[in-house]
Amino acid sequence: MHKFMLLLGLTAAAAFSAVQVSAAETAAAAADSAAADAALEEELPELPCPTGWSVENNPSVENSLSYLHEGGDLAVNITYVAGSAGNGIEPESYARVAAEQLDCTLPVRSNLIDKAWSFECEQSGVEAIVYGQAGNLVLLSISGRNDDTESALEDFVRFLAYQSKRG
Structure with a gap:
């Protein structure tokens, strides 16, 4: 263009x-x-995307992808936060600081991803999940999570797990 x-x-x-x-x-x-x-x-390489979802680069955040479920009822933003997190920062610490800065609930263990920390930002209706290893963290921002979308979200997390194993 x-x-x-x-x-x-x-x-x-x-x-x-x-x-x-x-x-x-x-x-x-x-x-x-x-x-x-x-x-x-x-x-440009094709971005991995599960069936029933669309994906695009998030232009407002570096190292970030935005996924939208068909129908627009569920959105997940995935951001690799290693550079901003600093070396040695654990998921729990990153989640706690992020939750405080965003005026969200205190982080708790995620019921969606093993060894992850979750917090909710009620003002924006977004749930955030931080996972990974020290200095190598990923932040999921989820909008639209409810009983009707839970199955699609669980499938999406399985897709992420599969993609991470592919390397």
Whole structure:
């Protein structure tokens, strides 16, 4: 897209300087730009995604993916927080500090992921789960968890466990 915008800008500049660009040349240049954009997208690795979910990079948080369950009833954001957590920080400590900073409930052992810590932010309706090993932590932010979505969430966690074993 950026190449196409650059192409349009260059075409406009050429027109102002009395350079004639034919419609055929412009169409060919646009086609070349579209092909270059498509090739660039093909180079990006496909993000793993379970059936019934969509996934995209979270542009507002580094090292983060956003998953949305079909129907939009359940959303899970996965963020790798190793760099921000510092070396040696355990999941319980990270969860406690994050919960305090976000004015959420005190962390408790997660009933969804073994050896994880969970806390709820009632103001935003989000549950957060911190898991991993010291200095290598993952933060799940879950929106829409309820009795109706619990099965889909459990399947999603199994998908994460499978993906982590794949390396």
